[in-house]
Structure formats: structure tokens, C-alpha cells
Ligand SMILES: CSCC[C@H](NC=O)C(=O)O
């Protein structure tokens with residue numbers, strides 16, 4: 001590595017060591033690292049707050065363009081991470097240990113998504129050093145709370161006067177690692193719903209066989225859901241659909257039984273039981289059909305089942321269309337982006353729908369094109385997993401690719 005490259009990896013490690021994981025992300029620590037870093041590159045910095053307590057800063061870093069009349073380019077990254085079960089990791093999740101043999105940097109957030117701000121900023125360093133001056137203004141937003149829904153983060157930002165004033169023409173946000181040498185790109189997120197099914201039923205002695213016990217009723221629900229799930233998953237396994245192109249439904253908790261000081265009473269059948277599902281729908285899914293299915297097949301009242309279906313986030317944009325960004329000639333930003341990747345010697349995957357959600361949905365909802373994109377080729381998908389890592393060489397190559405991407409997007413005259 002050159003001295004610059006070693007410094008870049010060290011800055012990545014330094015950011016990873018700031019504990020921005022939930023449930024108590026150190027946003028102040030992150031701001032204390034990111035703001036002077038951006039200022040040292042000559043960027044303008046602003047801190048916005050969308051909570052009265054001001055504990056969730058949203059950082060805005062700006063590289064002014066020569067033509068302020070052109071809509072600007074936004075590069076986004078969330079500051080927060082999910083928690084880590086340290087005892088299940090081979091290296092401590094907040095130490096950002098670099099394995100000298102493989103170059104892997106292990107840390108919570110290495111992929112999701114704390115590589116991004118350092119790559120954005122280092123790419124800007126490279127472009128400045130090359131004497132490049134952007135025509136369009138480039139903004140970097142570093143936002144809180146993405147992992148918990150973005151209510152006090154990007155959701156409020158997207159609705160703010162400050163956001164409108166930025167006049168954003170196009171946004172890049174996080175994507176996902178790619179196990180092959182193509183870069184993955186995402187043009188939509190699935191909708192996130194939550195489904196809680198509660199069963200009621202006859203209680204009784206644990207030794208008695210009878211019909212209509214609560215857990216028995218709940219098992220009917222689980223069986224029906226499981227059949228649906230197998231069919232959807234089957235299409236993914238067969239390669240007919242991408243993982244973001246089907247409806248996923250996964251049980252995430254179950255609750256039943258009569259608690260006792262030593263655990264659960266073992267010889268009483270309970271009169272209530274409950275299961276929670278994480279339910280995700282492609283943006284073009286037939287919403288009414290899914291709702292009917294839940295009501296009539298998954299949780300029918302005649303089986304003593306009740307349910308709560310929580311629909312989170314927007315389903316359509318202002319014009320009533322499903323929320324996605326066009327990846328064809330109807331979106332001029334798409335070809336600028338595609339060409340930038342080619343000019344950097346990279347290959348792009350067929351655009352995908354992301355199985356999970358990102359803050360991009362709030363921007364797409366406003367009718368602004370946004371793509372999910374992370375430069376992690378030949379990397380296993382480890383977001384939210386144990387031993388999350390990113391290889392130093394992959395991280396460094398990403399900086400070079402972002403130089404091409406930022407140069408192209410900020411020069412686009414369309
Ligand atoms: C709508 S809140 C959920 C946001 C979360 N984002 C990343 O994992 C997700 O579960 O997809």
C-alpha cells in the first residue's frame with residue numbers, strides 16, 4: 001500500500017471503532033470524527049436536528065458546484081449500526097481488527113454501511129488532488145436511525161425545508177455486498193410490514209387431547225404461512241425470481257405458555273398464543289390480495305385467530321405509482337451512472353430490488369431517482385451477521401470507483 005492507502009484504511013478503522021450500534025449509538029462521537037474530517041477536505045459542514053433533544057444529529061457535507069442552477073447530487077450513508085453479539089465473533093466487533101494475512105477488517109458496520117462515508121470523502125480527496133471541480137453541487141448526508149426506521153432521521157429530513165432547498169436531482173445510497181466480481185445495484189426496496197397473529201383457545205390439562213387449543217390454532221396459522229413461504233422461497237431457489245421479487249414472511253418471535261419461576265408450567269395448555277412475522281412485499285405486489293390472504297387464510301376468525309397488520313412506510317409515490325427508480329433511457333441519470341462504472345473498469349449486475357429497506361424509499365417517494373449501491377465485489381453478504389468484514393483492497397478499490405462516479409454525476413449537464 002501507498003502511504004495514502006494505509007491512511008485511508010486507518011481512517012476506516014477509526015470510524016468503525018466509534019460505537020454507533022443500537023440501542024445507544026454514539027452519534028456525538030461519530031460527528032466529532034466526521035465533521036473535522038470533512039472540513040479538512042474543504043467541505044462545508046452543517047448539522048441538522050429533527051428531534052427536540054438534539055441527540056440525533058444529521059450531518060450534511062457539501063462540495064459546492066460551479067453551476068448552482070443545476071440540481072445537486074446526494075450521497076447518503078446512515079451512521080447507526082445494528083448491535084453485535086460480541087461473544088460469537090472471532091474478533092471484537094468494535095476493534096476493527098485487520099487480519100494481516102487476508103486484509104479483512106472485522107467490525108460491526110464494515111459492510112453496513114460505515115465504509116461509505118470514508119470512501120465518499122477519500123474519493124473527493126482524490127478528485128480535488130486531480131484538480132477536478134464539480135459543475136453540480138455534491139452533498140453527503142450522514143443520517144441517524146436508519147436501522148430503526150428513520151423516523152427521526154431521513155424520514156423527517158426528506159420532509160424538511162432544508163432538504164427541499166438542496167434541490168437534489170439524484171441520490172446514491174447503500175446497497176449490498178456481491179459474492180461475485182460484479183457490483184450490485186438496487187432500484188427499489190421492498191415494503192416492510194409486520195404481522196402479529198394471536199390465537200385464543202380452550203385451556204386444559206397438558207395430558208388431554210382436545211380440539212381448539214390456542215397453540216393448536218396458532219399452528220394452523222403457521223402451517224398455512226409456511227406453505228406460502230415455501231412457494232415464494234421455491235421461486236428464489238429455482239432462480240425464477242430474485243430475493244427482492246417475492247413476498248417474504250418469516251416468524252421472528254413466538255409467545256405462549258404459562259410462566260413459572262423455573263420457566264414454564266409443563267402440564268397446562270395455555271389459552272393464548274402469539275406469533276410475530278416480518279413480512280416484506282415487492283413494490284408492485286398486489287396489496288389487496290395479500291391483505292385478503294391474511295384475513296381469510298392465515299388468520300381466519302373461525303379458527304379463533306385475530307391479527308394486527310402494520311403497514312410501515314409509503315406504498316406509492318405522490319403520483320400513486322409503486323416506488324422505484326427507472327433503470328432505462330427514461331432516467332438520464334441511469335446511463336451516466338452506468339457509464340461511470342464502465343469507465344472505472346467495473347461491471348454492474350442486472351438491477352435488483354433490495355430485499356430489505358434503506359432510506360432511499362423516502363427520496364424515491366418524492367419522485368427523485370435513487371439507487372442502492374455499495375462497492376463490495378467478491379465479498380460475502382454479512383450485513384447484520386457475525387464476523388462482518390470488508391477486505392482492505394476491496395475498500396480501496398471502492399474509493400477509485402467512487403472517483404469516477406462522483407466525477408461523472410457532478411459533471412452531468414442534462
Ligand atoms: C422500516 S424499518 C426497518 C429498516 C431496516 N433497514 C435495514 O436493515 C430493515 O429491516 O429493512
Ligand SMILES: [Zn+2]
Nearest residue numbers: 078112113174
Ligand atoms: Zn444499512
Ligand SMILES: [Zn+2]
Nearest residue numbers: 082112147383
Ligand atoms: Zn442494516
